[in-house]
Amino acid sequence: MELHILLIFMIFAAIIAIEEKDLLSSVIAVGAVGFALCLAFLILKAPDLAITQLVVEILCLIILIRATINKDLPLVIEGRWIFNTFSTLGFIAVFLLFAWLALKELPGFGEPIMAVVKKYLQESVSKTGSVNIVTAVILDFRAYDTLGEATVLFTAVIGIMAILRRPGRKK
Amino acid sequence: MINNSKTGMTLIVKTITRLTVGLILLFGIYIILHGHVSPGGGFAGGVIVALSFVHLMLAFGKDVAVAKVSKNMASNLESIGAMMFLLIALSGFLGGSFFLNVLAKGSPFDLLSAGTIPLSNIAIGIKVGVGLFAIFLALVVLERAK
Incomplete structure (x- = not known):
């Protein structure tokens, strides 16, 4: 059942990726197809393929987005160091929590x-x-x-x- | 051509390379042939064989390495390795199924044992070694063709 929902989602995302005029939206639709494929691998009990698909997908998405955007993206770092520090610490804590849960198994x-x-x-x-x-x-x-x-x-x-x-x- | 001082790196690098490159090639061949009795195998040994030619190219310049393995020879050997592996796979049909190990198993720890596994290792070794070297060669030689 989940597999069919994912497949229909992938078909729609692929059609959007073909028909969309804006390159960036098209690239993001392709990324959605890739992540849905990753979930499909997980449902089909192939976690190793899912991990590979996830890594390749993220790399390809970053490279494609970098290639479609011509101008440099603005990077705002000054004046927000409290927020940045706390969000970094929060993500490290979440990562360690999930790593601990996974390593126990x-x-x-x-x-x-x-x-x-x-x-x-x-x-x-x-x-x-x-x-x-x-x-x-x-x-x-x-x-x-x-x-x-x-x-x-x-x-x-x-x-x-x-x-x-x-x-x-x-x- | 080897003693031409204009291409490649300095005399020190060239002398050391002349001493070591044969040993590296030999070690790669050893890893390929002993893939079924010791750690290693076709992929690892093929990479070492490719690195020996890359070493030659870095030290002496591209002309010396191209004289040893030209681009056509590289692509031919690559195809031959792939066809050899496929033939070994198809030879399994002699016993009834794809990739069946049809040859005699021999006794463990012998060099001539494990049926088709050493042959597959040799095929993969040729393919990987020449394939990686062909990629390096294409990036070096064909770069200026515009």
Whole structure:
């Protein structure tokens, strides 16, 4: 149910991003799509992808906003140091509170939550013959992921070669 | 071309580079080949191999490094690495499924063990090493083409 609401929201935000004339509004609509995708990953029980999506989204949003706004943004700092200090301290306190709550829930070292981890640890040597369990996981059990990663690198190299290539001979 | 004093850095850097660059390349190849018995693997070893060529380029200037690995050779090797990895993936169909480890497992701690994993490491090593070097080469050589 939440997933459908998120999907409809993403579709509407994407349409707004295409149709909007103002570049900055368009960029912000794209950012809304990204954050909704992040929430969708969370609902689909993939927190690692959600974290990656969040980080990439924030970076892309900052770069795109910086690229669309030409003039420098005014930075007001004088005369407001009390407010700035207290808001900084408040955010640090909130961050520490949530970090404490999250760290309490971490499983102990060597006691993984997921059952599949125990299977990897017990059977990787007998099933793959590789003593390096990390290599056994990335190149045997989860080799399909590694193929995707290699494709990402390949695409990056092709993109850089295509952008930086010499222009056609016009002499 | 190597002893040309006009390109690259000073004589001290060039001498040290001449001594160390082969060792760095060899260490990268060692990391790639021993990926299944010790920490490391295709990605880490490939980065070290790429860094040895970057080292060469920084010390001697771009012409020496381009003479070793040209841009066409870099893109060809990159594609060959990707195709090798894909072929290893498809060879799993000999046993019935994608990415199945079809070769003999061997005994643990041997260099020739773990079936297709060392082959995958070599393919990824070629791909990553040449790919990273190709990115560096593109940023250095193709920058002035306007």
